[in-house]
């Protein structure tokens with residue numbers, strides 16, 4: 194096993210590695226292998242986006258539910274915090290939706 198330097202970040206990586214451990218650059222020049230790696234990457238990325246948008250929705254709904262159902266009886270700071278959490282969840286969800294749309298567009302081209 195020899196060490197080569199990554200063409201992208203210049204750090205030392207194994208010549209057996211498919212991608213750079215440091216920056217993720219693909220080091221394979223075999224087109225078939227590249228294509229397969231690309232497909233794996235896309236699947237990984239799509240499931241990552243799905244998991245994140247699910248989490249963002251939970252934050253949003255959880256924050257709203259807490260603020261609506263429980264915080265009326267509790268401290269006003271609770272309500273304030275849960276509304277911020279819901280806000281973060283909502284914005285995060287919107288950002289993820291945009292990323293998902295871009296991701297799908299990339300897939301078509």
Ligand SMILES: [Zn+2]
Nearest residue numbers: 199202213216
């Ligand atoms: Zn690198």
